[in-house]
Amino acid sequence: MTPKPKQTATDKREIYYRDRVRQHGQRYRQFHLPSVEVLLNLAYTYNVTATRLARAIGKHGLSLSSFNLLMILSRSGSEGCPLHEIGELLLVSRANITGLVDSLERKGLVERVADKRDRRVRVARITRTGETLLESILPGHYLELRKICSGLNNAEKASLRDLLTKLRHSVQFSQNKKRPRKSKK
Amino acid sequence: MTPKPKQTATDKREIYYRDRVRQHGQRYRQFHLPSVEVLLNLAYTYNVTATRLARAIGKHGLSLSSFNLLMILSRSGSEGCPLHEIGELLLVSRANITGLVDSLERKGLVERVADKRDRRVRVARITRTGETLLESILPGHYLELRKICSGLNNAEKASLRDLLTKLRHSVQFSQNKKRPRKSKK
DNA sequence: GGTAAATAGTTAAGGCCCTAACTATATTTT
């Protein structure tokens, strides 16, 4: 029943993780502290950053995904972009793209067009309204990105970028080595 | 109609981003290449990593969130953990915790207990079944974390951890400075 | 001590994301 120092959530998180690391470090032979710390921090930092950006974009009535989709279409211009290609660029499933394009179409920001050369494909194209909206968002967005990173100098940013890239390649490389033989339907 | 070099999705992403960076770098005054690159890579790397881990955990019938919730309760032991505290540790809303605990309760991995001291709070407690499941997952999970990071040496891991922490603080700091005055409803 | 404000949890409605199954069209194989 002491006065209770009024812990913040961040404190609680740190205590929790410290405890867990200590216990599991002893209990599990495969526990590797540097790896655990990297991935814990990756998730935590991404979460904080994405939430912050999503809120900013949300003020304009868009989700982060919709915003990124508009960015892709903005680059494609009047040619548009096949839906499956959007999925590859955004790293999400085709089914999800159908839904995202539906919702942007309802808002008049995007339109679907048939592709003449391949009748299976439909192309999404940004509308004039969509371009206008995007251009109204971008200056503030790029300012926000800059502010978010303002605690790191340029050398640190470059270093972080390179280490993230290296980690990503490590993930992808270690994935490809799974199941080296025995592929059975 | 050339033979078509059969681009991979990764290639397409790189071409797309290079293009965008070139165009927006010229068009928007606030565009800051190092910041953009850091955040692009943060999102991409997190996505790849989380997807990989979610698939591994999914083979045991759990989502990443459920798994992390079980980890928290495992540390709390027989005392259990109040639902709102779980939310703070996982960085998700209270409403979401209700749903996660519901689903784990249906699977018999967790139980809800009343708190004697404060009748508002309910405490979640891991069951024996839950502990058994968790212990069957953890060795493989820690091995997976280690493999994922195997492309980085320990110095690089430590450096990445520190830079991610610094970026996170930068995000949180620049957030607190918003709206320094004039709070209106 | 009684009211106002804060806190814990739930419910409801909606968005994003997934996989699996389905339709339509193209491509490859034989």
Place this chain on the structure above:
DNA sequence: AAAATATAGTTAGGGCCTTAACTATTTACC
């Protein structure tokens, strides 16, 4: 050329996550 396979998109169903509104309880204030 016909059959088998692959690809593009959609639909259906479900999981995780959010905010807003609601109930119950506790704490703070006057």
